[in-house]
Amino acid sequence: MGSQEVSTVDWQGKHVTVAGLGVSGIPAARALHERGALVTVVNDGDDERARAQAAELEALGITVRLGDGATLPPSTELVVTAPGWQPDKPLFLAAAEAGVPVWGDVELAWRLRGDNGKKAAPWLAVTGTNGKTTTVRMLASILEAAGLRTAAVGNIGVSLLDAVLGDTEYDVLAVELSSYQLHWAPSLRAHSAAVLNLAPDHLDWHGSMEAYAADKGRVYEGNTVACVYNVADPATEDLVREADVEEGCRAIGFTLGAPGPSQLGVVDGILVDRAFVANRQKQAQELAEVSDVDPPAPHNIANALAAAALARAFGVEPAAVRDGLRAFRPDAHRIEHVADIGEVAYVDDSKATNTHATEASLAAYDSIVWIVGGLAKGATFDELVIGAAKRLRGVVLMGADRALIHEALTRHAPEVPVVDLDRTDTGAMSEAVARAAELARPGDTVLLAPACASMDMFTNYNKRGEAFADAVRARADESA
Structure with a gap:
């Protein structure tokens, strides 16, 4: 099926089982x-919230079975699952x-696009x-800067x-x-x-790194114009x-x-395009300055280049790339500058919930007092510490699995001062910020x-990021 074709299904009388009440299950059932x-959810x-949701669906004539997500209802012809x-x-x-097919919410959306008589918009994934x-x-x-009607949707919460x-x-x-959504989206054609990067994550769900990578790779299947990849990540x-x-x-x-031909990259602080130009062997098109990206951390520049590549693949002019990047503001808790106190910057990257994200975060700064720890989810920290050791002024450890990080620091950065907070109550964040401030020096x-x-x-x-920001602001007020 080509990217712009619309799949039509005769739903009348079709027995469909929707797996899971929630942000995807309820809209799918409706x-x-x-x-x-004929929908069975x-x-x-089987808690109070689920019973309230079930009552709303049952009022429409939808069958709901609570406390039993394991059994396939009789006559089921299709299962639509939460990712x-x-x-x-x-x-x-x-x-x-x-022999019953299983679709995810993304697959269902792909199949239903254009179903209400509107033009089926292409997807940049x-x-x-x-x-x-x-x-x-x-x-x-x-x-949007190019004047196109668009929305950021999918796993982003919309x-x-x-x-x-x-x-x-x-x-x-x-x-x-x-990766969950892609696993259940067999006919998606963007x-x-x-694919921005690949690092071990969700392996308990996928079963192996190979299966995880294969599900990520599904996003390229049937692409019509461009498959955008990360030169620094050969996978x-x-x-x-x-x-x-x-x-x-x-x-x-x-x-x-x-950049080489058919690439976007950075030259002298300028984001440049050697892919979507008339003569990519000899020409490059300036798109934006590194300073147009907020924040201009290396991994965020990579994000900007990937976004620019997809936009250029869709025919967007260079000026719109620049204007769009200038207008963009990052979400909270993603390398968010909270305050400067006594020539020390305080930055919230609570969203860095795995070692790969944290590696990128640490690479953005030259001298760091690092607040780290929580639930490790099976991760190991040796490579992360080895890569960051020369940047660390000090480390404040907190959370249930902080001992794993402490052991890696002892092995690979024994000279770095470490504060080990032996508490996991939410008030620990205020102490973590205070101890980090003691370790920090101007700059x-x-x-x-x-x-x-x-x-x-x-x-x-x-909530973790908010606790950090609150503790920093309280400290800033005290020093004002």
Whole structure:
């Protein structure tokens, strides 16, 4: 199926099982019911919230089974699943045995685009271990600067179903896709797509690094114009080579160095394009300055180049790339500068929940007091510490798995002062900031880049970042 073709399904009387109540399951159940499908929703949980959601759906005539997400309802012809449900769940094993296809919310959105009579907008898709949300939002900002009707959707928190079935007729969609979503999206065919990077993550879900990479690589299948890869991460280029794309689709690299032909890169502080120019062997097109990117950290420049490559693949002019990057502001808790106190910068990168993201964060600063720790999720920290050792003024450890990081520091950076906070209450963040301030010198950066999940101490990484920012601001008020 080509990228611009729209798949039509006769839903009338079709028995569809929707797996999971939630941000994707409820819109899916409603959309299918509206199209005449006989919908049964199954859900593992049976709490008060689930019962309230079930009551709303049942009022529409949708069947809901709570507390039983394992059994495949009789007569099921299709399963539509929430992206987080693991592939080895009994429901999916039963579906496979019965020959019943399983789609995710992304697959359903792809199949339903154009179903309401609107033009089916092409998708520019972004995946990768880190940087997806920032890149998609940068891309949407660039597309808007070009005067295009667009939205940042998908794993970013805006339902793709809502985007394709809503009232707005988009020219193009900037789509963030997780490995979970790609696993369940067999017929997705993007206009162009990027894999930003690959590092071990979610291996408990996928089963192996190879399976994880293969699911990420699905984003390239059937691309029509460009497969964008990271020159510094050869595994992403390998995925391009393995993809079955439309004839004429090109491999486009992005690099923090000077670009070769068919690449975007950086020359003397300028983001330049040697891919979408008339003579890429000899010509380069200036797009923007490094200073147009906020913040201008190396990994964020890489995000900007990937976004620019996708926009250029869609025909966006250079001036819109510059204007879109200038207009973009990063989300909270992503290398967010909180305050300067006594010539020391305090930066919140609570979103750095794994070692790959934290490595990029640490590389952005020359002299760092590092606040780190939380739930390690099976990660090891030796390579991270080895790479960062020369930048560390000091380290403040916190969280349940801080001992793993302490051991890596002892092995690879024994000269770096370490404060080990033996407490996991939420108030520990104020002490962490205070101890970091004691270690810091003028010109240093106190950086919250935990390399770990937050759930041992906080509801999520946002709450952890807010606790850090609150502690920093309280300290700034005291020193004012």
